[in-house]
Amino acid sequence: xxxxxxxxxxxxxxxxxxxxxxxxxxxxxxxxxxxxxxxxxxxxxxxxxxxxxxxxxxxxxxxxxxxxxxxxxxxxxxxxxxxxxxxxxxxxxxxxxxxxxxxxxxxxxxxxxxxxxxxxxxxxxxxxxxxxxxxxxxxxxxxxxxxxxxxxxxxxxxxxxxxxxxxxxxxxxxxx
Ligand SMILES: [Zn+2]
Numbered sequence: 001x002x003x004x005x006x007x008x009x010x011x012x013x014x015x016x017x018x019x020x021x022x023x024x025x026x027x028x029x030x031x032x033x034x035x036x037x038x039x040x041x042x043x044x045x046x047x048x049x050x051x052x053x054x055x056x057x058x059x060x061x062x063x064x065x066x067x068x069x070x071x072x073x074x075x076x077x078x079x080x081x082x083x084x085x086x087x088x089x090x091x092x093x094x095x096x097x098x099x100x101x102x103x104x105x106x107x108x109x110x111x112x113x114x115x116x117x118x119x120x121x122x123x124x125x126x127x128x129x130x131x132x133x134x135x136x137x138x139x140x141x142x143x144x145x146x147x148x149x150x151x152x153x154x155x156x157x158x159x160x161x162x163x164x165x166x167x168x169x170x171x172x173x174x175x176x
Pocket of ligand 1: 095096138141
């Protein structure tokens with residue numbers, strides 16, 4: 001396997017979110033292409049961002065802005081709190097929950113995913129250096145089974161961004 005030649009990566013301009021759709025003109029046949037498009041669509045469609053807005057609203061978290069021009073293009077920015085929130089698609093950003101890469105053109109995918117991970121790390125480092133708390137939420141953390149993980153990640157926002165605070169905490173949390 002290791003001796004196999006790496007799949008040539010088509011030259012693509014970087015996109016703000018690092019989830020540029022693969023070049024459709026060459027290396028893929030029709031069924032591969034539809035698989036690609038399925039993955040692209042399941043990635044950064046608007047729905048993950050809308051789902052996070054729902055989670056904010058549920059917890060009375062306020063003060064977020066979208067489309068703020070900041071390094072790495074965070075999905076949400078809380079300017080007053082200096083918090084940047086990213087919602088990362090598990091496939092494209094290489095979450096371990098979905099570490100399977102399609103067998104065909106595996107090197108191609110791996111390189112793309114690694115590239116995204118490098119960009120993600122750079123954005124986190126840069127924003128942290130600018131004094132931002134960076135919260136990265138995985139797509140899979142919207143699943144019911146992962147509710148605790150999501151809660152934990154939103155905790156700084158729950159504590160800081162919602163008014164009045166008591167409204168945002170469950171009775172158990174208040175009695176802690
Ligand atoms: Zn995941």
